[in-house]
Amino acid sequence: MTLNYPNGKPYRDERARWKPPSVAGYANRGMTLEDDLNATNEYYREHGIAIVHKKPTPVQIVRVDYPKRSAAVIKEAYFRQASTTDYNGVYRGKYIDFEAKETRNQTAFPLKNFHAHQIRHMEQVVAHGGVCFAILRFSSLQETYLLDASHLITRWNEQQSGGRKSIPKREIEQLGHYIPLGCQPRIDYISVVERVYFTLSGENS
Amino acid sequence: MTLNYPNGKPYRDERARWKPPSVAGYANRGMTLEDDLNATNEYYREHGIAIVHKKPTPVQIVRVDYPKRSAAVIKEAYFRQASTTDYNGVYRGKYIDFEAKETRNQTAFPLKNFHAHQIRHMEQVVAHGGVCFAILRFSSLQETYLLDASHLITRWNEQQSGGRKSIPKREIEQLGHYIPLGCQPRIDYISVVERVYFTLSGENS
Numbered sequence: 324m325t326l327n328y329p330n331g332k333p334y335r336d337e338r339a340r341w342k343p344p345s346v347a348g349y350a351n352r353g354m355t356l357e358d359d360l361n362a363t364n365e366y367y368r369e370h371g372i373a374i375v376h377k378k379p380t381p382v383q384i385v386r387v388d389y390p391k392r393s394a395a396v397i398k399e400a401y402f403r404q405a406s407t408t409d410y411n412g413v414y415r416g417k418y419i420d421f422e423a424k425e426t427r428n429q430t431a432f433p434l435k436n437f438h439a440h441q442i443r444h445m446e447q448v449v450a451h452g453g454v455c456f457a458i459l460r461f462s463s464l465q466e467t468y469l470l471d472a473s474h475l476i477t478r479w480n481e482q483q484s485g486g487r488k489s490i491p492k493r494e495i496e497q498l499g500h501y502i503p504l505g506c507q508p509r510i511d512y513i514s515v516v517e518r519v520y521f522t523l524s525g526e527n528s
Numbered sequence: 529m530t531l532n533y534p535n536g537k538p539y540r541d542e543r544a545r546w547k548p549p550s551v552a553g554y555a556n557r558g559m560t561l562e563d564d565l566n567a568t569n570e571y572y573r574e575h576g577i578a579i580v581h582k583k584p585t586p587v588q589i590v591r592v593d594y595p596k597r598s599a600a601v602i603k604e605a606y607f608r609q610a611s612t613t614d615y616n617g618v619y620r621g622k623y624i625d626f627e628a629k630e631t632r633n634q635t636a637f638p639l640k641n642f643h644a645h646q647i648r649h650m651e652q653v654v655a656h657g658g659v660c661f662a663i664l665r666f667s668s669l670q671e672t673y674l675l676d677a678s679h680l681i682t683r684w685n686e687q688q689s690g691g692r693k694s695i696p697k698r699e700i701e702q703l704g705h706y707i708p709l710g711c712q713p714r715i716d717y718i719s720v721v722e723r724v725y726f727t728l729s730g731e732n733s
Contacts (some may be wrong), residue, residue: 379585380587394606397600418618
């Protein structure tokens, strides 16, 4: 049976629309979470809710051709490891900073999804009073959580001294905050930020 | 006469070290101001003063080779126009956002150094309570100023409706804030931010 919205457009179940991350390799990993966040951030900007952008992929440019009468072409470049998280911006004057990752693992979130540079950056942002967290998606379960950076940093540091290499899903459920999948916006993480960092913490300033 | 620091390293006059922007073209324009800001931001991070990074250059990647046993090589890519300013980060919990530009003009700062997207982004940041400004350098005069985004936005909008295509230097001196060139850090813009946006405005929160 085909369901339609009142405007006649076919109803598309978020779960049916979901494509698992490509197995082709690293480059495609997390693509769909990124798409959802880009759409969400665009919604936030258009509706004056928050100004958050994904940072461009860092690239080391080695060779550029300048053909006559057309745009410069980069002919040789390499991917660089990011020294910060991927997303940052402003919400109610405060600095917002986060990293977004997904896993197909169903019971725990592997810490290898993060780099030492990113954790170090998160520590700095927390020290300077910024709002800092990770958006973690269990992609095969369709579940997305916001986890404050402090928990991620603790688990990361424990791992460095021989602790476990992942965060159990149960712990993320307890310490983190579930972000329901929506339509507009798709991942309304700012509602969670508002509740956790502004309302509950008594304005956190 | 050669001057040395007490540690024996030669004293290098900031003015002597200054290289004028290359005339080779757009790609090199502003390189030295960028160098100074990168060094300044590194100093701020290392000394726990603020966390500010330059965003990577946005690049549209078209073709990537994945050679066996070596890193992926980007074989075709193009420069994209940035949709935001180049620098952002956190200082005392607040969101900081700015663009940095230099001109060899000695009497006025041409507005063509900015793109419509950047001005639009600045308007949004101001609307959301972020600290937003431009760092403007008159490179042949060795003078650098911090100008609040509101002034830049006003002049930009006037230009759109037939107003002048540059901001007179006298106006920048009056409305902006001179940033002395230093050694460590080279461009201490955070001292100006502290004074203008935190101290003078009564914490601005």
